[in-house]
Amino acid sequence: MFAAANCSHRISIITGHYGTGKTEFAVNLALALAQAGESVMLADLDIVNPYFRSRERRDLLEAAGIRLISSSQACSDADVPALPAELLAILENRDIRGVLDIGGDPVGARVLARFQPKLIQEDCQLIYVLNANRPEVRTPESAIAYLRGIEATTGLTCTGIVNNTHLCGETTEAEIRKGAALAAAVSQETGIPVLCHVAEERFASHLSDLPETVFPITIKMKKPWE
Amino acid sequence: MEKELWKGNEAIAEAAIRAGCDCFFGYPITPQSEVPEYMSAHLPKAGGVFVQSESELAAINMVYGAAGAGMRAMTSSSSPGVSLKQEGITYLAGAELPAVIINCMRGGPGLGTIQPAQGDYYQATRGGGNGDYRTVVLAPSNVQETVDFVQEAFDIADQYRNPVMVLCDGLIGQMMEPIEWHPVKKRALPPKDWAACGRKGRDHHNIITSIFIAAEECSDHNDHLTAKYAEMEKNEVRWEEVQCEDAEIVITAYGTPARIALTALDTLRAEGIKAGLFRPITLWPFPEKALHTLAEQDHVKAFVDVEMSTTGQMLDDVRLAVEGRKPIRYLGRAGGVMPTVEEMIDLVKSALKEVK
Numbered sequence: 304m305f306a307a308a309n310c311s312h313r314i315s316i317i318t319g320h321y322g323t324g325k326t327e328f329a330v331n332l333a334l335a336l337a338q339a340g341e342s343v344m345l346a347d348l349d350i351v352n353p354y355f356r357s358r359e360r361r362d363l364l365e366a367a368g369i370r371l372i373s374s375s376q377a378c379s380d381a382d383v384p385a386l387p388a389e390l391l392a393i394l395e396n397r398d399i400r401g402v403l404d405i406g407g408d409p410v411g412a413r414v415l416a417r418f419q420p421k422l423i424q425e426d427c428q429l430i431y432v433l434n435a436n437r438p439e440v441r442t443p444e445s446a447i448a449y450l451r452g453i454e455a456t457t458g459l460t461c462t463g464i465v466n467n468t469h470l471c472g473e474t475t476e477a478e479i480r481k482g483a484a485l486a487a488a489v490s491q492e493t494g495i496p497v498l499c500h501v502a503e504e505r506f507a508s509h510l511s512d513l514p515e516t517v518f519p520i521t522i523k524m525k526k527p528w529e
Numbered sequence: 530m531e532k533e534l535w536k537g538n539e540a541i542a543e544a545a546i547r548a549g550c551d552c553f554f555g556y557p558i559t560p561q562s563e564v565p566e567y568m569s570a571h572l573p574k575a576g577g578v579f580v581q582s583e584s585e586l587a588a589i590n591m592v593y594g595a596a597g598a599g600m601r602a603m604t605s606s607s608s609p610g611v612s613l614k615q616e617g618i619t620y621l622a623g624a625e626l627p628a629v630i631i632n633c634m635r636g637g638p639g640l641g642t643i644q645p646a647q648g649d650y651y652q653a654t655r656g657g658g659n660g661d662y663r664t665v666v667l668a669p670s671n672v673q674e675t676v677d678f679v680q681e682a683f684d685i686a687d688q689y690r691n692p693v694m695v696l697c698d699g700l701i702g703q704m705m706e707p708i709e710w711h712p713v714k715k716r717a718l719p720p721k722d723w724a725a726c727g728r729k730g731r732d733h734h735n736i737i738t739s740i741f742i743a744a745e746e747c748s749d750h751n752d753h754l755t756a757k758y759a760e761m762e763k764n765e766v767r768w769e770e771v772q773c774e775d776a777e778i779v780i781t782a783y784g785t786p787a788r789i790a791l792t793a794l795d796t797l798r799a800e801g802i803k804a805g806l807f808r809p810i811t812l813w814p815f816p817e818k819a820l821h822t823l824a825e826q827d828h829v830k831a832f833v834d835v836e837m838s839t840t841g842q843m844l845d846d847v848r849l850a851v852e853g854r855k856p857i858r859y860l861g862r863a864g865g866v867m868p869t870v871e872e873m874i875d876l877v878k879s880a881l882k883e884v885k
Contacts, residue, residue: 322536322705353559353643354703380865382559382643436534436707470532470707526704527785527867528792 305518306335309499312428314393314401316415316459319432320440320449321407324467326357328432328501329404330364331520337367341400344393347373348414350384351406355524363523386414394421401427409452419458428462429454430498433489435468435482443488450493463498464490465518472529476509483513532707537672537697538563540708541605541631544679546571547710550629551600552578554591556610559643560699561633564605585610589617589630596626597737599724601683605631607699608649609640612657618692619658622754623739625723627686629679630664630694633702634837636865644865645699647784650842653696654813661751663758665693665765666812668783672706674810680713687718689761696812698837700785700867761814768816769808772798775828776805777884778877781820781847782835783809786868790835793873803828804877812843820850830884832857833876839863856884 310332317329326349333345345364347357357364358373365371372389374381393401405412415422431450433440440446454461468482479502486497499518502510507519522529535543542564545553553572555565565581572579578595582588588604595602606614611632621628634649636642653666665685669675675697682693725735741747772794773779780790787808797804807823809816823829832855834844839861847857858880862868 322534352703354645354700355705380642380644434534436532438533438535441533470534471705473532473707526788527700528789528870 305499305516306332306339309516309518310336310428312426313397314403314422314425314427316403316405316422316427316429317432318405318412318429318453319407320437321351321411322437323407323432323434323440324469324501325407325432326355326404327520327522327524328465328467329402330357330360330523331518333364333369333402334367336400336402337369342398343368343400343402344370344372345402345404346387346390346393347371347404348386348390349404349406349411350414351408351411353382357404360523384414390418394418394425408449409456412453412456415457415459422459429457429459430463430465431461431495432465432467433482433486435485436470436478441485443485443492446485446489447492450489461495464495465498465501467501474503474506476506479506479510530709530711532709534705535672535708536563536703536705537675538633538702539567540672540676541679541695541702542567542571544676545603545629545683546575546577548680548683549601550577550603550683552580552591552595552602554580554582554588554595554602554604555606556582556585556588558607558610560635560645560703561605561607561631563702564631564633585613586617589614592628593617593621593624593626596621596628597624597724598726599721601687603629603631605633607633607635608637608646611649611652615652615657618664619656619660619662620739621692622658622662622664623660624737625690626692626737627690628692629682629686630692631679632694632696634696634698636863642865643699645785645837645867646863646865647698647786647837648842648863649696650812650836650838653694654815654846662754663761663813664691665689665761665814667693667695668810668812669695669697669701670784670787670808672701672704673708675701676708676710677713684716684718685765687721688716689757690723691757691761696784698785765811766814766816767810768819769810770823771806771808773805773807773823775803777803777828777830778833778881779805779807779823779829780833780835780873780877781807781809781843783812783843784837786835786837789868789870790873792870793877796870796874797877802877802881809843815846815850817846817850820847821852824851824854829855831855831880833860833873833880834858835860835868835873837862837867856880
């Protein structure tokens with residue numbers, strides 16, 4: 304439903320400032336695509352974060368029929384920026400819907416640069432995830448600076464903004480609306496459309512007045528006590 | 530106050546800047562590299578000095594130099610890197626220099642793993658360096674506490690002219706949490722009239738040293754330090770008790786396991802099991818008297834100590850406080866694997882069965 308309408312491109316590349324919730328969005332997007340009957344591969348290309356990576360949800364993803372591609376190292380905890388050769392399967396097999404979960408900031412997005420010549424030949428979208436509660440991207444100016452930095456590093460053009468504003472367990476509807484305002488300001492300045500607002504299922508029905516779609520999610524990247 | 534979403538490590542760095550940290554010296558190591566990264570970007574803008582040193586040894590000795598000149602100095606690392614800093618920490622203690630040291634613990638021994646652990650409790654509380662010395666060890670269990678404690682650590686260090694360690698596990702450094710930048714209470718601090726920062730008309734030179742060659746002189750110095758440590762024990766001990774008023778089983782845990790224990794308590798209490806949590810916030814000074822008092826209560830039947838360490842490091846302090854009054858069961862996971870809510874619940878239940 305959401306996935307087909309809003310992430311209609313074959314490959315979705317999830318980027319943003321670190322800590323904005325890219326992985327939570329990527330995992331939920333992959334699950335939504337799989338639920339819609341698509342053949343999905345999720346690539347965990349996070350070479351920045353040592354914890355809270357989508358590869359930690361391998362069992363959940365595989366149970367949903369999603370193929371997870373992560374570090375080429377046998378040990379998923381290894382602190383090395385090794386990229387999986389299997390990634391090419393997403394780029395070359397046009398029957399596959401790909402979700403690329405990229406590490407934070409321009410430095411994390413650097414992994415994409417070597418695939419840029421291939422990516423621009425494919426039907427793909429570079430998504431910029433925004434969280435208005437992250438101090439370094441809370442203003443339109445700073446959010447756009449990170450966005451442009453990621454574009455410059457990857458050689459790709461951003462085609463959609465995702466408002467993923469939250470405060471972990473303390474999220475309120477007002478927080479999501481604050482993020483919607485920031486996303487609108489970034490959109491107005493850059494001309495890049497807002498793709499959706501991410502909201503835990505409990506908030507989704509209260510946000511139907513927002514001009515863009517609401518993507519209802521359930522939290523998958525939980526902390527050990529949650 | 531508006532909340533913001535911060536990653537533990539970047540919040541540590543920002544807290545230090547807000548506390549007036551003048552100098553940061555560090556070397557990257559997972560899972561704390563965001564601390565120097567953030568410092569490199571933001572400390573110079575705040576008028577401070579950031580140096581990425583050539584090693585952890587260099588970093589701690591730069592801290593010694595800066596602290597000796599009266600600067601607020603900090604370094605951060607993770608377990609193997611903190612091991613390298615131990616010599617510098619004993620020198621800081623011996624020379625009575627204030628400094629803040631962050632240890633964002635990972636699995637060991639040796640290089641271990643980059644995943645979170647608590648295997649450095651002994652090192653932090655017993656002194657990994659040589660000689661008779663103590664460091665105040667603050668152990669936050671969420672990002673908000675970490676932010677508050679880092680700011681306070683600078684004041685504690687200055688008050689006693691002693692290194693202070695903020696000991697968190699890798700998870701606290703790596704996780705995102707909402708925090709607010711509320712004001713942290715500032716202490717009335719003595720002037721740094723001991724600092725070696727120019728003679729400035731004094732009739733004597735200030736000398737920073739940990740060497741006291743004459744035995745009598747070194748003995749006096751140790752007596753002076755010991756008296757200072759007694760003051761710290763009297764004034765700085767902190768802990769939290771959750772649902773201990775009627776608890777039959779008390780979990781002892783700090784940092785992330787204490788956080789996990791709170792979820793276990795919810796489930797246990799919902800099932801009618803009277804469980805509580807005793808959480809040391811300062812690991813040194815350890816809240817020995819408070820735990821001793823709790824152990825004397827008739828309603829307390831047993832303790833369950835939970836740590837991200839398999840050798841039972843805090844368990845030693847728990848035993849010393851409980852003094853055999855009640856049985857103590859132990860749950861330890863190390864090497865980057867965390868104890869789970871279910872494991873805690875099971876152990877509390879089996880401990881209860883044994884004593885009932």
